[in-house]
Amino acid sequence: MRIIITLSAVIVSITSVYAQKIKEADVPPSVKEEFKKQFPDVKKAEWEKEDANYEAEFKVSRVAMDNSNAKKEEIEKSVVFSASGELLETEEEIKVSALPSSVSEYVSKNYAGYKLEEAAKITDNKGAVTYEAEIEKGKEELDLLFDATGAFIKKETEKPDEKDKKKD
Numbered sequence: 001m002r003i004i005i006t007l008s009a010v011i012v013s014i015t016s017v018y019a020q021k022i023k024e025a026d027v028p029p030s031v032k033e034e035f036k037k038q039f040p041d042v043k044k045a046e047w048e049k050e051d052a053n054y055e056a057e058f059k060v061s062r063v064a065m066d067n068s069n070a071k072k073e074e075i076e077k078s079v080v081f082s083a084s085g086e087l088l089e090t091e092e093e094i095k096v097s098a099l100p101s102s103v104s105e106y107v108s109k110n111y112a113g114y115k116l117e118e119a120a121k122i123t124d125n126k127g128a129v130t131y132e133a134e135i136e137k138g139k140e141e142l143d144l145l146f147d148a149t150g151a152f153i154k155k156e157t158e159k160p161d162e163k164d165k166k167k168d
Contacts, residue, residue, distance in 0.1 A: 019048035030085035055080045091122045100150030103133050113137050
C-alpha cells in the first residue's frame with residue numbers, strides 16, 4: 001500500500017511540473033482582472049496553467065540604449081499569478097550581455113561547447129531577483145538559474161515538445 005501511495009505522489013508531482021496551455025476563457029476572472037490592471041496595454045497573451053498558478057506570456061515594447069541612441073524594441077515577458085490573482089513572479093527577457101559576468105564564466109567553465117542563447121531576469125513578489133540563462137549544444141537545451149549575484153542555483157532540462165518525439 002505504501003508503494004502505491006509513493007508511486008501516486010511521484011506521478012502527480014511529475015505531471016504537475018509541466019505547464020499546460022489553456023484558453024483565456026479558462027483563466028479565473030480574478031487573474032484576468034489583475035493582469036489587465038497591471039498590463040493594460042497588452043492585447044494578446046498566451047496562457048498556461050502550472051500546478052495551481054496561471055502564467056501569461058506576452059510581448060512588450062521598451063526603449064533600449066544602443067551606442068547612445070535610444071531605440072524601441074519588443075521583448076518577451078511573462079507573469080505568474082496565483083488562482084486568486086496575486087502576482088507571484090515576473091520574468092523579462094534581457095540581453096545575454098546583461099547577465100552578471102559570473103554567469104558567462106560559470107557556463108564557460110562547466111558547459112564547454114554550449115552556447116548561451118537567451119537570458120531572463122526573474123523577480124518574485126518580494127523583489128528577489130534571479131537570472132535564467134538558456135544554453136544549447138546541438139539539440140540539447142538547458143536552463144540554468146542563478147541568484148542576483150550570479151551564483152549558480154540549479155539546472156533544469158528543457159522538456160521537448162510532444163510533437164518532436166518520434167515513436168518507433
